[in-house]
Amino acid sequence: MSPVCGEGKVTYLVEAKRLKKYFPVRRSLLEGVLGKRERFLRAVDDVTIGVEKGTVLALVGESGSGKTTFGKLTLRVHLPSSGSVTFNGKEVASFKDKDLESFRRSAQMVYQDPTAALNPRITIGEAIRQPLEFNRLGSVSDQKERALKIMERVGLLPAEEFYSRFPHELSGGQRQRVVIARALVLDPVYLVADEPVAMLDVSVRAQILKLILELKQELDLTMLIITHDLAIAKYFSDNVAIMYLGQIVERGSRQDTFVNPMHPYTKALISSVPVPDPERKRERLMVPGDIPSAINPPPACRFHTRCPFVFERCRVDEPALVERSPGHFVACHLYDKK
Numbered sequence: 001m002s003p004v005c006g007e008g009k010v011t012y013l014v015e016a017k018r019l020k021k022y023f024p025v026r027r028s029l030l031e032g033v034l035g036k037r038e039r040f041l042r043a044v045d046d047v048t049i050g051v052e053k054g055t056v057l058a059l060v061g062e063s064g065s066g067k068t069t070f071g072k073l074t075l076r077v078h079l080p081s082s083g084s085v086t087f088n089g090k091e092v093a094s095f096k097d098k099d100l101e102s103f104r105r106s107a108q109m110v111y112q113d114p115t116a117a118l119n120p121r122i123t124i125g126e127a128i129r130q131p132l133e134f135n136r137l138g139s140v141s142d143q144k145e146r147a148l149k150i151m152e153r154v155g156l157l158p159a160e161e162f163y164s165r166f167p168h169e170l171s172g173g174q175r176q177r178v179v180i181a182r183a184l185v186l187d188p189v190y191l192v193a194d195e196p197v198a199m200l201d202v203s204v205r206a207q208i209l210k211l212i213l214e215l216k217q218e219l220d221l222t223m224l225i226i227t228h229d230l231a232i233a234k235y236f237s238d239n240v241a242i243m244y245l246g247q248i249v250e251r252g253s254r255q256d257t258f259v260n261p262m263h264p265y266t267k268a269l270i271s272s273v274p275v276p277d278p279e280r281k282r283e284r285l286m287v288p289g290d291i292p293s294a295i296n297p298p299p300a301c302r303f304h305t306r307c308p309f310v311f312e313r314c315r316v317d318e319p320a321l322v323e324r325s326p327g328h329f330v331a332c333h334l335y336d337k338k
């Protein structure tokens with residue numbers, strides 16, 4: 001049975017409760033003169049979800065759904081507007097001094113764009129060694145030894161030769177291996193991987209995904225993988241949460257999501273994944289239009305402007321995230337008895 005956030009049945013390494021992050025939108029000069037009210041981009045809007053120790057939670061949604069902001073909130077890159085994030089049961093926003101340093105070592109991120117994540121003037125060996133230096137962990141030679149070891153593990157071979165290369169001398173796949181090595185050099189327990197293969201050639205995506213999965217198992221990592229690609233979520237995750245316009249619309253085990261998807265948005269995402277067998281036809285559920293603005297999201301059900309099953313209630317009443325079967329939560333009026 002899938003773990004259920006908030007029921008106290010499982011141990012979450014990372015847990016968000018009623019988490020919100022609103023970013024103020026800068027007013028134009030004219031808006032300021034006219035005294036227009038300040039507006040906010042509601043990137044994350046009342047999200048309650050947990051990542052169980054040793055598991056992978058895939059957070060899936062279109063670009064602009066708030067996934068990356070959520071990931072950054074769990075790493076304290078952003079502080080919440082309201083609600084909380086806990087790490088090992090302790091409030092992340094309250095960490096100070098040594099606790100904060102220890103948290104920063106334990107929780108790391110693999111960014112989507114390895115080129116942007118690396119300083120072009122620093123050799124990749126130094127880029128991997130630097131986090132050890134910033135954290136005053138060991139002598140320079142210890143740090144270099146550790147960097148070489150992790151470079152070997154991520155497949156940057158021969159490591160001694162790669163150590164003195166610059167990012168522009170590497171392929172996209174190799175650069176992403178560097179970013180992974182740098183995230184792992186401090187021995188984290190929690191890793192956020194934000195679209196880790198989205199910028200890579202299709203030919204190397206599978207290798208990088210395989211590497212991340214191997215490292216996850218070997219190092220017993222707890223992971224949040226952020227992706228717009230359900231095929232990656234299927235390959236990677238233990239649990240899946242579907243995010244739309246800052247809110248979770250469905251969450252449950254991988255089995256729940258892929259065998260019995262319930263929310264129309266989840267169904268549409270799954271129906272858009274190509275089937276490898278040309279003999280098998282899958283009925284496509286089309287969702288018209290683009291994701292609306294998070295500054296002024298649609299009222300009631302936020303998906304109602306695109307939902308093929310919309311009915312009157314959807315426009316006036318916000319659906320709650322309700323447990324429809326053990327551990328499987330869906331926010332949709334279609335399943336309400338009324």
Ligand code: SF4
Pocket residue numbers: 263264265301302303304305307308309310311314319331332333334
């Ligand atoms: Fe569609 Fe209504 Fe369900 Fe929203 S609540 S997903 S609009 S059926």
